[in-house]
Amino acid sequence: MTRLMTLLTGRLPIGWLQLAHSRTRLIAALAGVAFANILVFVQLGILGSLNDSTTAPYTLFGGDIMISSVDANTLLDGSNVSRVRLFQALAVTGVSDATALYIENVEWSRPDGGTSTLQTVGLDPKAAGFVPPHLSDTMLQLLLPNTILLDSGTRGLPTAALDGVTSATPYRLELSGQAVSAIGTVRIGGGFTADGSIYASDQTFLNLFPNRSSAAPNHILVNVEDGVDPAVVVERLQEALPGDVVKIGTKADVAAADLAYQTTERPTGIIFGFGVIIGVIVGIVIVYQVLSTDVADHLREYATFKAMGYAQRFFLGIVLEEAVILAVLGFIPGALISWGIYTGMSVATGLPLELGPDRALLVLVGTILACVVSGVIATRRLAAADPADLF
Amino acid sequence: MARDMDNTMDVAIAVNGLDHYFGTGEARKQAIFDVNLRVERGKLTILMGPSGSGKTTVLTLMGCLREVQEGSVNLLGTELNGATEAQLIGLRRRLGFIFQAHNLHESLTATQNVLMGLQVHGRGDDRKQIAAAHHMLALLGLEDRLNYLPGSLSGGQKQRVAIARALVSNPDIVFADEPTAALDKDSGRTVVEMLKALGQERGTTTVMVTHDNRILELADRIVTLEEGRLVKDEFPRGQSLKLVRATET
Ligand SMILES: Nc1ncnc2c1ncn2[C@@H]1O[C@H](COP(=O)(O)OP(=O)(O)O)[C@@H](O)[C@H]1O
Ligand SMILES: [Mg+2]
Numbered sequence: 001m002t003r004l005m006t007l008l009t010g011r012l013p014i015g016w017l018q019l020a021h022s023r024t025r026l027i028a029a030l031a032g033v034a035f036a037n038i039l040v041f042v043q044l045g046i047l048g049s050l051n052d053s054t055t056a057p058y059t060l061f062g063g064d065i066m067i068s069s070v071d072a073n074t075l076l077d078g079s080n081v082s083r084v085r086l087f088q089a090l091a092v093t094g095v096s097d098a099t100a101l102y103i104e105n106v107e108w109s110r111p112d113g114g115t116s117t118l119q120t121v122g123l124d125p126k127a128a129g130f131v132p133p134h135l136s137d138t139m140l141q142l143l144l145p146n147t148i149l150l151d152s153g154t155r156g157l158p159t160a161a162l163d164g165v166t167s168a169t170p171y172r173l174e175l176s177g178q179a180v181s182a183i184g185t186v187r188i189g190g191g192f193t194a195d196g197s198i199y200a201s202d203q204t205f206l207n208l209f210p211n212r213s214s215a216a217p218n219h220i221l222v223n224v225e226d227g228v229d230p231a232v233v234v235e236r237l238q239e240a241l242p243g244d245v246v247k248i249g250t251k252a253d254v255a256a257a258d259l260a261y262q263t264t265e266r267p268t269g270i271i272f273g274f275g276v277i278i279g280v281i282v283g284i285v286i287v288y289q290v291l292s293t294d295v296a297d298h299l300r301e302y303a304t305f306k307a308m309g310y311a312q313r314f315f316l317g318i319v320l321e322e323a324v325i326l327a328v329l330g331f332i333p334g335a336l337i338s339w340g341i342y343t344g345m346s347v348a349t350g351l352p353l354e355l356g357p358d359r360a361l362l363v364l365v366g367t368i369l370a371c372v373v374s375g376v377i378a379t380r381r382l383a384a385a386d387p388a389d390l391f
Numbered sequence: 392m393a394r395d396m397d398n399t400m401d402v403a404i405a406v407n408g409l410d411h412y413f414g415t416g417e418a419r420k421q422a423i424f425d426v427n428l429r430v431e432r433g434k435l436t437i438l439m440g441p442s443g444s445g446k447t448t449v450l451t452l453m454g455c456l457r458e459v460q461e462g463s464v465n466l467l468g469t470e471l472n473g474a475t476e477a478q479l480i481g482l483r484r485r486l487g488f489i490f491q492a493h494n495l496h497e498s499l500t501a502t503q504n505v506l507m508g509l510q511v512h513g514r515g516d517d518r519k520q521i522a523a524a525h526h527m528l529a530l531l532g533l534e535d536r537l538n539y540l541p542g543s544l545s546g547g548q549k550q551r552v553a554i555a556r557a558l559v560s561n562p563d564i565v566f567a568d569e570p571t572a573a574l575d576k577d578s579g580r581t582v583v584e585m586l587k588a589l590g591q592e593r594g595t596t597t598v599m600v601t602h603d604n605r606i607l608e609l610a611d612r613i614v615t616l617e618e619g620r621l622v623k624d625e626f627p628r629g630q631s632l633k634l635v636r637a638t639e640t
Contacts, residue, residue, distance in 0.1 A: 012499070012506065021498030307456050308483060309483035386457045386458055
């Protein structure tokens with residue numbers, strides 16, 4: 001290690017030697033960095049789970065464009081849209097197809113006595129252009145009345161409860177006082193507004209929710225003709241349909257607007273965002289403390305080097321070397337422990353919590369930056385002082 | 392004054408009208424009062440005086456370790472009052488410092504500590520530098536402690552490593568501030584004798600603060616400070632008359 005570091009730094013690897021010299025001090029410093037990492041990872045994880053659970057239901061249906069009520073901010077809130085809009089949309093140039101999307105929450109009293117709120121998505125199985133590819137095989141089986149696909153990630157449902165469920169060996173449950181058969185599964189998982197999802201045909205949906213009408217779905221999904229830019233069709237639809245009743249956007253834009261609403265306008269989202277900010281600030285403070293303590297611990301030794309004629313550059317080099325080593329070595333246990341916490345939290349809450357490479361890289365780079373900047377600030381004291389005052 | 396300096400080639404350090412203050416505002420207190428001193432090249436000059444008389448302050452002012460506030464310190468031909476950081480760094484590399492506490496780097500071995508004294512001049516051939524460090528440590532009787540960390544060396548051994556580090560790059564001037572204070576009598580004596588011998592051999596100018604009476608006999612010149620003022624300037628061996636004259640001009 002020392003020889004490798006000598007090659008890398010082109011001098012005695014004093015930063016590394018210093019760190020390796022005092023085990024307890026190194027462990028304390030690494031614990032500090034790791035703790036800062038864990039703090040940020042957990043806060044990012046919670047915010048991320050809100051993001052993931054918000055966008056996941058959008059994978060249950062296709063469509064290039066969505067027509068929603070003007071007062072709709074999410075999939076579920078807002079008024080219903082008149083089916084008339086569907087026919088009006090079909091008349092617009094560039095539109096190839098349109099279908100109705102129904103969404104409603106239902107309470108399920110689970111066999112174990114608990115209750116789960118299930119977000120039920122109803123879609124016409126024959127509207128092939130709107131069924132996502134991974135569901136197209138099972139979709140037609142849903143034409144049988146009161147058959148559904150049940151979310152295998154439903155909060156409160158044992159992980160393996162739905163293993164091996166098919167149309168021949170369905171999982172039977174009761175919803176809204178009716179016997180329903182789950183003949184397959186989807187995987188969405190719990191979020192902040194529901195514990196899981198159900199996927200059903202529009203007919204089954206209307207059976208389960210007798211107060212809902214086929215004349216008033218939640219959203220209209222629109223596909224455009226091959227080679228036509230959806231954004232252009234959105235503009236045409238906006239001209240053709242009354243803007244005071246419906247709003248129109250590409251599916252991606254609607255999902256993004258939903259996410260923005262959840263994270264910036266609803267209390268949970270704002271609190272989680274704030275948690276990330278606090279986590280980052282506390283993390284930076286911890287990392288700065290670790291680096292400045294380390295510089296202070298070695299100030300006498302640095303002052304001796306300064307007295308010998310070493311320039312500020314040299315001390316920056318040592319501290320940067322330490323900063324990078326601490327950031328990387330602290331990140332490893334920090335990320336591992338965070339991964340454990342994610343797994344535990346995910347099991348306990350049923351929320352989607354995954355420590356992906358993007359987030360890991362973000363935290364690692366952020367930690368290195370925080371360490372480096374802290375180190376640079378901490379060495380400024382050395383630059384300003386006369387060596388004689390530091391002995 | 393400066394022209395005079397340039398012509399007097401055997402003067403290593405010229406101090407003129409040096410004042411120094413510590414603290415700011417109300418707490419500002421003068422520690423050094425109008426010190427004038429010329430240190431001759433190649434000689435051992437000893438600074439004496441009671442504790443708190445300003446010996447360390449004068450030494451660190453001459454050694455570029457403290458910013459000169461008032462008066463002039465001309466070190467090896469460069470004025471320190473108002474010197475740039477780059478000038479200071481350049482000068483520091485021509486000095487060797489031995490401190491009261493050894494100030495070795497705790498995580499570096501004896502050899503690595505001495506190497507730090509060489510590498511400040513740039514990294515040359517690794518093997519040559521290591522050989523030079525080993526040679527220096529051997530001269531100080533540490534040939535079997537080359538790869539020891541300071542933590543496993545005795546006080547006298549640590550101070551000898553510090554001397555090796557200060558001398559390894561053949562500095563023009565060596566400053567030593569009570570180098571034996573932390574040592575027992577025998578190892579203190581050994582350390583100073585080694586310092587003196589190596590300095591003489593290389594023609595190094597040495598300025599040392601010490602209380603140790605037995606070391607005084609080794610000195611070419613003894614300067615005494617009291618309460619921040621230079622009160623006595625003795626030449627125990629009667630030489631350096633020229634320097635006295637130079638001071639009088
Ligand atoms: N860093 C400092 N801050 C304030 N006062 C100091 C400082 N260093 C020294 N002094 C004061 O300056 C005077 C001279 O100190 P010093 O040069 O250390 O004396 P000596 O080395 O002769 O014992 C003393 O009165 C001391 O209290
Ligand atoms: Mg002193």
